[in-house]
Amino acid sequence: MAKTDNGIRICQGLLILGNVVIGMCGIALTAECIFFVSDPHGLYPLLEATENNDIYAAAWIGIFVGFALLALSILGIVGVMKSSKTLLLVYIILMLITYAFEMASCITAATHRDFLTPNLFLKQMLERYMKSDTDNNNDKQMTEGVTKTWDNLMLQCCGVHGPLDWQEYTSAFRMTHNDADYPWPHNCCVMNTRSEPINLDGCKLGVPGFYNSNGCYDAISGPLNRQAWGVAWFGFAILCWTFCVLLGTMFYWSRIAY
């Protein structure tokens, strides 16, 4: 009797500890996903225009899963302390649903990260930056978003692989800006405090020091990678822990009586 008593106590203790960790992880997941959804680097318009913004969907799911994990962990602690079969059954079922959602979020983030290649951004930049004849309102909004984002990015870099992207490919930009005056957009030039190129001829000829010669792919893929891996792997870690806690809860549930 003492042994089973101790056994039950240990089991309860472990489950409560497990649920506390789940609750804290839930808060952390919510905070992390809110940070990603707030888009501190302003890259969301690029993804929206590629119609490949599912890593943001994964982050949104993560926010709600985090809250759910927190609430369910409290329910689990109460259920374990009261040794109530109903409460624990409700806990197990709701936790399984939350588990499924979080699994969806992780897999989405990991899968859609693979789509974000340099060529994707290159094609979108060439086809949308400063596009003048837009088909409809949606197209116009996406074009404005892409143009604004690239104008911001080009303060420190040019093109996706480098400024020669603008020379090697025709683009919507090239339709309205001729090559003699704009071999690449003037935003690629090194600017002074009044947002003018410090030397336009030097920028057009490609004199080192008067134009940004590095590509923007690192500036784009860095934050997006961190977001995708942050959501996917942290969610995966939470789910591994939750798996163990759930198995333990099921075992405990089957052992207690009504």
Place this chain on the structure above:
Amino acid sequence: MAPSSLALNTFRGGASTSLGSLFQHLTTLLQSQKALQTTCNKSQKTPSQGVQESSGMLSHWVVLVLCCLGQLCADQSMKPQLAAPELATNNPTLTTVALEKPFCMFDSSLHPNKSYAIYLYVMKSSASTISSVVTDSSSKPLDSTFQQTHGGHLGPYKAASFDVPNCVSPPRLADAGDINKVSDVLKQYLFRVGDDGTCLYDPNFLDVCNPPLAPDTTYRFKYVLVDNTEGIVKDQTLWSDPIKTRKAKLPMKIDIWPGRRSGSMIVITSILSVSVFLLLAGLLASVFSALVESEDPSAETKGMSETTQQSELRPQLSSE
């Protein structure tokens, strides 16, 4: 002084330009030796300077001899060159070509008291079969324009006219890093063919028009030295090597297929799927075992004894 010619010719292959590059190298070396001599004469002589001067004198004579030999074949090997790639990294572009101005190419033909101008002629490579002559019968330079020759298709057209560049003190390429000096350096050192996009369509434009070139086309260039008073051609370089403008590809041909799935995605998907299956199996197992226990009467008594034990334990705990 020297780097302007020295730097740009080192990478160019081809036997025809090597003599020209050698000559340019020697003339600039000669000038630097002259400058060193004059400074040595002005300043106080030290032993090290004396040694330098004597070795300088020797190399100076060697240079002079080679220089005379080189001058004999100077006219055969002067060609317009592309601007230094370290300075103009974006060259040639889709519609422009930046050429180095003809430094020290016409020095043998210059008289000190006369004023000269340099004309730049441009033609497509394919036009060399039609006509590649830039002077008319009386040795006067051709006055053809971009429109008349259909952009250099039917023959050379005049793209620019500027002063003879200063051979004695050419611009230093190292100054191109300085914001205040870069405009002057660029203006003195190179000329950008195809720079003016508006002169073709401006009816009031009276100067020499330099409209953008065609993409993916080979062009050849020639510098001509013209005497301003007499208006006749005094000297001319050879036609340059064919220089091709860039070709632009279509963006819709860019392949955006992501390639293989990454390892992380496979790991996450497979492990999570297996774990969901195990959890569902565990849930079913525990529900099933609970149902079996509730049907089994012996299990009921067992369950009852467990609950009585637990109820005994609870008052003990609450008293503690």
